[in-house]
Amino acid sequence: MIRKNGPLDFDVNAYTSSSVSTSINFWTQDRQTARLIFKLTKGGVPLPLAAVTGKLVLVMSDGSRFIRDVTIVDRVNGHAEYILSDQEIKHYGNVQAELNLYYTNDQSMSVHQFSFNISKSLIDQDIVPITEYYVDEFEALRAKINELYDEAILTIDELKAKFEDLEKIETKQGAQDKVDAALTKAKKYTDEHANNSEIHVVKDDTEKWNNGQLSKITADNGTPSIYVRDVNDSILDKFIDNGLGMGTFYAIAKSKDLPNNRSFRGFFHITDATNGKGTFGWVYATDYANNIYTNYLNNNVWSGWNRMLTEKDLSSTWNQVTLVTGTTKHFAGNPLKFSIRLNTLHLRGSFEGVPANDAVIARFAQKPSAKTVFVGATVGSYGSARFTLDTDGALRFDGMSANDNSFVSRFEINESIPLW
Template sequence: MIYNDAEQSFEITASTKRKITTGIQFSTQDIGTAKITFKLTKDGEPLPISNATHGKLYMRMADGSAFYVNTEVGDAFEGVLFYVLTDDQIKHAGTVTAELYVSYDNGQSLSVHKFSFEIDKALIDANIAPLAEYYIEDFEDLKTDINKTTDEINQTLNEIKAKFNEFENIETKTGAQEKANVAEANAKAYTDLHAAKTDNPHKVTKSQIGLANVDNVKQAAKTDFDTHVADNVRHISASERTKWNGSQLYRLTSNDGKQNLLADGTDLLSTPSGFYYGINNRLLNNPDPNDLGWFSYEITEGTSGRKKLTATASYNSTMWYGTVHTDGSFRGWRRVLTDVDISPSWNSVTLVNGAVQDSVYPFKFSVSNNVLWLRGSFGTLPSSGTSVAKFTKKPTQLVDFVVPTIGSYGTARFALTTDGDLRYDGMMANDSAGVSRVSFNIGIPLW
């Protein structure tokens, strides 16, 4: 992920702490990228952060709204926390006043520091109305403009006076109403008399109104027509007709709308467009044939013969994509990396067979982009050739490696087996009695 990252270092101390006005400035268009990274120190050393440590950030925005949120751990050993502003928070333009806290599960809490930063309103988010500006260069021009305006006002007043003179010759409202009432009464009397005549005074024939073209047969009653119109079994709606006309020639899913199950041995490259699932090691051209779980597949094909395939593992949502060119050649699978792959989290390791974790630098692991990373220490070692930990991620062949030791500064030999066992294979030097612990900082590829 790409971030507009602003770093801020804080020393936790009981001395007077004034609010820091930082130089941090984000934009309302920094959507999903406005990141503040805090580096915390105590007595000149990085503040240790563990699973029992919780960073809290309080922000009061320029419009008075407030947010109290959890930060995330960037580096536990170096005392690094960070927070990425949400899409809603970044829209509050103006000065933001904030305070960082650190709390622990045992009830203790630290106020780290107050600080402020800016959120600038981007031009695309601003409602900018153009302003008209007027300039008068000297007093004589101003005087001329005033005289011109006065003349125009006088002319308008004269025109209004002339209109009032014309109004005096117009009949009054009362007189006009009396005449209108008389005309309305006369018209109503005539129309009432004409409407009462039933002897066809205008001598209209059936041919003149088109009745000569109508067959003299019995017509259906209106209730019959209403019943027919209301019959939804015999008729379809406009939306139904549109849906049917736009329907597909074959089903992309099963009848219940779920994915279609691929038969064992199916070649993914020859499968038509649709949504599918299947056991991956039973299908041909699957992105991860060593995975025994089931996969979801989405396959689309264009008019030119180009085909796009996506595959998603069920157990960890890992995704791959691939294409078949218009010439029929498959361009291979490509894995889609996520923020978890790029910035993985560190997990505690359960030691076995008498191996003991180091209390200050515990032994941890992380998996990123098919690489098993190990860091930290454990002190007490079992006898040579004994497994000290077991991992679910396994290499396809035995991996031997060495790590430095603390104490006599020797070198310890280890191996990661194809069963996932981390095995201690003894010391490289003869002075192993002075070793206090071993220190890991290594990445092991998982082919």
């Protein structure tokens, strides 16, 4: 860095003049560049500067006073220096100075007094410096005091925290009282909890569960417990093989041993068994047309399916028979009608015209289990006519026998034909 040097050679002895007036001149604008260089000797040889601190005392013309530490540059050859601070260089005028050495063994020595000049730069002509006093040791002391103050504040805060902890420490009796209160509260809670039958299993509950029925009537997902998916399988055999118990079932259409060719759903109960095979029991089955059938197992033998009669079976209506076109026609005063009740086909009414022998005059969806022959009355000439209801549901006119067949104009039928 650029410096404006003021060299000073001092020999330390007791004969040197008390103060030396130097020709050194600095300017108020020599900030951070005005440097005093000291070369110290004693007895003509360099003065060692080991274990020593150099202090430079500056007394300005305005009375300001500064005491500064000098920088030891070469301790062996006795070289030191000091760069005037910005505060010091602004105090223009004659400066009285003294360099002192302070050793660590408590010895001290005044090296020399001297003076130098600081001239006012043109740019600083209107500036009047304020009297100042600065001592390096004092500033260090102030910093130390501030540091101790901060430490004291921290210590006080820590003590406050500790006292707060002490205030929180309770007596032995106080702690015991809290423990007793907590135990009382806990006992009350556990007693109430233990006696709450709504959330706890009691002995009666376990006995009820242990004595409860363990078998299920459906699978866990609610589907039937027995399935028949093969038409060659018998649902009745499935019931027997299942053994004791109640359950639900499904059987596909046309599988073996069903009441009809429809698919069936229902439930069963085998009430007795031998060697794991059902011997007694019953079954209720419903086809997809909502017809209900029952069956009973009696000592290994099924009694057979029976259809349960419904309100529809017991309160049938009369419907006009649909005659085959071209064979005959209804008598308007009493047309031929039919009704199904209790699995029986009822026929009543009259039709006009004489059909050909063996002519099919009507077809019924309700079919008898066997061919049924019956007679009706002739009208116009006393006599009778023979009719046949075949197993395919065809109603056939077989012929007639009257006093004079040529006078017969119509026929009357009033007949009940079982369909089972």
